[in-house]
Amino acid sequence: MAKNEVRSLLSAVELRADGDGRTxxxxxxxxxKPSQDLGGFIEYIDKGALKDVNFDGVYLVYAHDMNQPLARVDAGTLKLKVDDKGLFFKATLPNTTVANDVLENIRVGNIKGMSFAFTTKADTWTFGKNGSPDIRHVTAIDEVFEVTITPLPAYQDTSIAISSRDASKPAYGKRERMRDELAIIRVRKEFM
Known part of the structure; x- marks a missing residue:
């Protein structure tokens, strides 16, 4: 059962005037790098987490809206490269209303964030003590669906990660499991 998760971060989105200025x-x-507190836990994406990921079907979209496409790997308008820092992207945006608005908002500094939607293949948890947050290390990502340019680089839709953390705790009861399974169904409907 795939668990779609969405993470957002402040990232150095650069606008480059390559030829027509649309890159x-x-x-x-x-x-x-540590995430913000995601509701009682801090998350890290480990260096080897993208090792076996196939990026052929990844989209670049605006604000996680698949109806707002900006580029695609299989169209040749989106390039993705894993390096020592993370997942680097380079995209040439089309001459559409959405892309023109995104480019202008990047130019004036209104948009500075990036996000991604993924499923986890493997992770580890260290449970915090005395009120400190739990720590999650995503050690293997199964699939990256999309990368997003977003004006709101705050983490969102974290109920799935919380449910996987809580399921590892001994006091995780039937009521909590049902609550989390309902949250998973709601998120899955949103992304499917």
Missing amino acids: VSGYAIMFD
């Missing part, structure tokens, strides 16, 4: 680049995923 944007930056990092959609940064390795070994």
Whole structure:
């Protein structure tokens, strides 16, 4: 059962005037950097987490809206490269209303964030003590669906990660499991 998760981060989105000035680049995923508190836990994407990921079907979209496409790997308008820092992207945006608005908002500094939607293949948890947050290390990502340019680089839709963390705790009861399974169904409907 795939668990779609969405993460957003402040990232150096750059606007480059390559020829027609429609190229944007930056990092959609940064390795070994702590997330903000995601509701009781801090998350890290480990360096080897993207090792076996196939990026052939990845889209670049605006604000996680698949109806707002900006580029695609299989169209040749989106390039993705894993390096020591994370997942670097470079995209040439089309001459559409959405893309023109995104380019202008990047130019004036209104948009500085990146995000990504993914499923986890493997992770580890260290449970915090005395009120400190739990720590999650995503050690293997199964699939990256999209990378997103977003004006709101705050983490969102974290109920799935919370449910996987809580399921590992001994006091995880039937009521909590049902609550989390309903949250998973709601998120899955949103992304499917």
